[in-house]
Amino acid sequence: MAAFRYVIADVFTRTPLTGNQLAVFTDARGLDGENMQALTLELGFSESVFVLPAEQGGTARIRIFNPREEMPFAGHPVLGTAFVLGAPLQRGVVELETGVGIVSVVLERDEGGAIAFGRMRQPVPTVEAADERAVLAALGVQGSELPIELYDNGARHVVVVLESEAALAALRPGGDAVAALGVTGLNAIVGSDGSWRSRMFWEGGEDAATGSAAGPVACHLARHGAVGWGEEIVIVQGVEMGRPSTLHARADGRDGTIEAVEVGGSAVVVARGEFSL
CATH class of the missing domain: 3.10.310.10 (Diaminopimelate Epimerase; Chain A, domain 1)
Structure with missing residues (x-):
């Protein structure tokens, strides 16, 4: 039996229990797409993210699921994952490999060094x-x-x-x-x-x-x-x-x-x- 850890973040807010809920599985190696979909349904949030090793030179590769299907790109999952990964990695920029390419998130810190704000460069629609x-x-x-x-x-x-x-x-x-x-x-x-x-x-x-x-x-x-x-x-x-x-x-x-x-x-x-x- 394997253990898969996750972090829950409220995104686009600074106040707990507001904003949009997100689960981030910080090491999804060993999970296939079927497991990821089932875990997303189990948690019931609008999206969950599964973090995998980078393949294209980014900080990490992510897979994004809503309760029905996998998504190539979604905004609050990208921003929330950057917050979750940026803190332990001590990075000012987190580059996430998504289904539409690498999305870069610049992280801004407060006087105490905590991440306070993130800016993601989105694909041009x-x-x-x-x-x-x-x-x-x-x-x-x-x-x-x-x-x-x-x-x-x-x-x-x-x-x-x-x-x-x-x-x-x-x-x-x-x-x-x-x-x-x-x-x-x-x-x-x-x-x-x-x-x-x-x-x-x-x-x-x-x-x-x-x-x-x-x-x-x-x-x-x-x-x-x-x-x-x-x-x-x-x-x-x-x-x-x-x-x-x-x-x-x-x-x-x-x-x-x-x-x-x-x-x-x-x-x-x-x-x-x-x-x-």
């Missing part, structure tokens, strides 16, 4: 038109303040801009309707200048903090002139779930072309455990 009628019907709203588009950075996110926080709070999309869109997440946002509120829905329900969507949100707002290129925005998510989260995002580009995407936030380790298999 492709952009394509979305089926606006189907998206609006799934969300249960009449329209969007900006065009509705699909962004793919290894996760596929649709972004809809609503007119008020009341409209955002009233959303109750069904899982089947979201699943029929064929996307990772259906994101509804509202705000102005650098301050935004967001909710992300997927076929399994709602997500407390979606790092893979925060980058596309910044891209969408910059491409359509709602914020400036290179301007950092702050996104608050998870409020309606009782797990408030704070994400920072910035898109660099020009003339509608995205050149770089950065998403940042904090994380806190709240528990450690072990499975015997």
